[in-house]
Amino acid sequence: MAGKELARAFSFGNDPRRIGEYNDASPCEPADLPQTRLEPILVKYAAQNGFTVRFDTRLLSFVQDTETGIVESVIEDLVMKNKTLIRSRYLCGADGANSAIVRELQLPLQDNGVQGLALNVLIEADMSKLMAHSPGSLHLLTRPDKPQPIFGLIGIARPVVTWTEWVIVLLAHPSVTEITATKEEIMSRVKELIGDDSIGLKLKRISTWKINECYAEKYSQGNVFCLGDAVHRHPPHNGLGSNTCIQDAYNLAWKLAYVLTGRADASLLSTYSEERQPIGKYIVTRANDSVRLYFSLFSVLGVLEPDIERRKQVLAELKADSPEGAERRKAFREAFTELEQERSALGGEMNQLYQSQAVYLDDEKIPPPLSATYRDATLYHIQNTYPGFRLPHASLGVPVEFGPRLPAISTQDLAGKGKFTILTGVAGKKTWSLAAASVSSSLQIDITVYGIGWGQDYEDIFFNWFERRGVEEKGAVLVRPDRTVAWRSFTALPEKESCDKLAKVMRKVLGLSQPV
Numbered sequence: 001m002a003g004k005e006l007a008r009a010f011s012f013g014n015d016p017r018r019i020g021e022y023n024d025a026s027p028c029e030p031a032d033l034p035q036t037r038l039e040p041i042l043v044k045y046a047a048q049n050g051f052t053v054r055f056d057t058r059l060l061s062f063v064q065d066t067e068t069g070i071v072e073s074v075i076e077d078l079v080m081k082n083k084t085l086i087r088s089r090y091l092c093g094a095d096g097a098n099s100a101i102v103r104e105l106q107l108p109l110q111d112n113g114v115q116g117l118a119l120n121v122l123i124e125a126d127m128s129k130l131m132a133h134s135p136g137s138l139h140l141l142t143r144p145d146k147p148q149p150i151f152g153l154i155g156i157a158r159p160v161v162t163w164t165e166w167v168i169v170l171l172a173h174p175s176v177t178e179i180t181a182t183k184e185e186i187m188s189r190v191k192e193l194i195g196d197d198s199i200g201l202k203l204k205r206i207s208t209w210k211i212n213e214c215y216a217e218k219y220s221q222g223n224v225f226c227l228g229d230a231v232h233r234h235p236p237h238n239g240l241g242s243n244t245c246i247q248d249a250y251n252l253a254w255k256l257a258y259v260l261t262g263r264a265d266a267s268l269l270s271t272y273s274e275e276r277q278p279i280g281k282y283i284v285t286r287a288n289d290s291v292r293l294y295f296s297l298f299s300v301l302g303v304l305e306p307d308i309e310r311r312k313q314v315l316a317e318l319k320a321d322s323p324e325g326a327e328r329r330k331a332f333r334e335a336f337t338e339l340e341q342e343r344s345a346l347g348g349e350m351n352q353l354y355q356s357q358a359v360y361l362d363d364e365k366i367p368p369p370l371s372a373t374y375r376d377a378t379l380y381h382i383q384n385t386y387p388g389f390r391l392p393h394a395s396l397g398v399p400v401e402f403g404p405r406l407p408a409i410s411t412q413d414l415a416g417k418g419k420f421t422i423l424t425g426v427a428g429k430k431t432w433s434l435a436a437a438s439v440s441s442s443l444q445i446d447i448t449v450y451g452i453g454w455g456q457d458y459e460d461i462f463f464n465w466f467e468r469r470g471v472e473e474k475g476a477v478l479v480r481p482d483r484t485v486a487w488r489s490f491t492a493l494p495e496k497e498s499c500d501k502l503a504k505v506m507r508k509v510l511g512l513s514q515p516v
Contacts, residue, residue, distance in 0.1 A: 009340075011136075013346070117208065119151065119208055143195075238290055341378045358480070363490070427473065478505065
């Protein structure tokens with residue numbers, strides 16, 4: 001922070017070389033929103049929209065009736081000490097990395113063990129003057145010129161409230177199995193890493209956490225579904241924790257809603273684990289690989305060297321006019337560049353590909369487009385309407401014959417909201433509207449149809465949709481309520497055939513039996 005800066009990099013969509021990719025991937029701007037600020041927003045919205053949120057409450061036990069599927073749960077109010085029995089069709093366990101529900105279900109875990117220990121030190125500290133010309137959302141801190149306590153070899157500073165409230169993450173030496181440092185020792189290390197004694201620090205909280213590398217091999221059993229950190233446990237690197245938890249809920253919620261209202265068969269719920277478990281597995285691996293990349297960088301910098309003089313020698317090599325200096329600088333550049341897999345991991349954030357019965361592939365002639373390497377899959381976003389991918393974003397114009405133009409809208413905005421959506425083009429609207437109306441009536445579900453193109457509901461003003469739709473103008477892209485492509489028809493079909501085909505697709509996606 002106040003010490004010598006060794007390198008700097010753009011991150012999270014701010015790299016001028018890649019900012020266009022981020023803008024092109026979504027109609028929404030990225031938000032650097034810590035969990036401590038996000039959760040109150042979510043709780044407020046839930047409370048204002050019919051949900052009861054109970055704090056100071058814990059789950060004591062639950063039992064599934066194997067015949068009826070009913071789940072009986074006992075919860076306890078920790079303040080009043082009251083116990084309540086709740087009977088429900090389903091139980092969703094989002095109870096964190098120490099999930100009692102996962103343990104009770106005995107869901108199989110792929111656990112590579114604890115990869116290390118760390119401390120989160122939440123402080124109030126006005127560091128505006130240090131950020132005036134080098135603002136950053138992530139600061140890697142080390143003091144090779146000082147004795148290095150094994151509980152905090154390296155520091156990572158993250159602003160919670162811009163420049164006045166921070167989380168200082170202290171990563172322990174890999175050999176540490178228990179952190180016994182006192183509050184005074186920890187704060188001394190934090191001050192040392194910041195490097196400016198004139199900055200006042202106010203400690204708010206210290207917490208210890210484990211660098212886990214663990215994921216569940218399946219996410220559900222019977223009518224109990226587990227999601228979030230309960231089934232994928234990993235360090236915060238790449239910033240995919242809350243995002244992945246929300247994606248789990250987004251995938252499961254519409255399926256539960258359709259089953260509970262009789263619009264889908266209960267077999268649809270099995271696709272939750274099929275679709276989300278591979279994503280959780282990837283996230284756990286990706287976050288831990290980023291940790292390993294950090295330690296590769298720190299190794300190049302000599303941070304892991306136990307001797308102060310040796311650490312100083314390593315740093316001196318960075319500016320030495322010698323073969324050793326050139327090699328050290330090259331190794332540093334390469335290690336620092338590899339951390340692009342954390343700083344600009346657009347693919348890792350958005351390349352979810354779902355494969356299950358809730359995705360119709362019978363009409364696909366070729367495999368899905370996939371990245372050539374693990375690194376490319378992390379860095380680069382694939383926008384494609386191949387069934388199972390996220391619906392591509394394309395900016396659309398709202399037709400206006402005369403006068404000021406209306407704000408552009410995204411294909412993403414046309415989908416979702418609890419409904420299925422069909423996107424088609426010129427001359428496809430009538431055919432697919434008739435098919436959607438027929439299937440909507442017979443299955444009692446909502447299917448909205450939009451035409452995109454010249455003279456349609458929306459205009460493809462940048463030709464983005466033309467580039468990404470993957471079907472002919474009269475074809476159709478069917479999108480699930482979670483904005484995932486469920487199926488696509490490459491061209492128009494005769495009226496009756498289109499009705500029959502759409503009905504067949506919808507029945508398969510929803511797990512409903514096909515008519516004889």
